[in-house]
Amino acid sequence: MMSGRVLKAFNEQIKEELESAYLYLSMVSYFHSVGFDGMASWMRVQTEEEVGHAMKLFDFISERGGKVELLPISTERHKRWSSPLEVFQAAYAHEQFITGKINELVKIARDENDNAAEIFLQWFVTEQVEEEANTSRVAQALERIGDSGHGLFMMDQKLGERASASGSAEGE
Ligand SMILES: [Fe+2]
Ligand SMILES: [Fe+2]
Structure with a gap:
């Protein structure tokens, strides 16, 4: 049984x-709207990972005998995205925020002497x-590409190659 905290x-x-x-689904929608279907596909795989x-x-x-409470989902971080670079920078910033949340969770599990929760969370720490690496690498590449139409075209092709977790060994 888990503690209330x-x-x-x-x-x-x-x-x-x-x-x-x-949030990532809002990015999928943006990419489709501007014709970057490869980037949309990459972000769709990311959306599925988050689920x-x-x-x-x-x-x-x-499994621990707890009751899941579903909380309201906010759209506060959704924006009218204006470029692929802006999207991937936002995705990177968001993942840094999530890393902070996971670290807080680990701390709470430790404080409550919940070894099972702490060990379970190690997967998330690694993930x-x-x-962070995936999103920051793409953001960096997009920064270098700048306004180059050819570069953006190549990047769209490349990102479109990302396979979904269910169909590859890439994991979740
Ligand atoms: Fe996640
Ligand atoms: Fe992942």
Whole structure:
């Protein structure tokens, strides 16, 4: 059984992950609207990953005999995106924010002597390293590309190659 404090923090993290999915979905929609279908496809895989993260937490709470509380999802971070660079910079900033949330969760699990929760969260700690690296690498590349139409075209092609987690060994 989880303590009330750990349970509350886990429920809030489910909301954060679903909010991430919703944010990334807004980016998918932007990319399609400006004809970057490869970037849209990359971000769609990311959206699915975020739903996967939420479900991992959902299942853990259930296994521990806790009750999942679904909280309202905010669209506060959604914007009228104006360029792929702006989108990937926002995605990177968002993942840094999520890393902070995961670190807070680990701290709460430790404070409450919840070893199972702490060990479970290690997967998320590692995952955040990957999430930050993925988004910052694309943002960096887009910064170098600047306004080059050819560069953006190549980048769109390249990002379109990202396979969904269910169909590859890339994981979640
Ligand atoms: Fe996530
Ligand atoms: Fe990932």
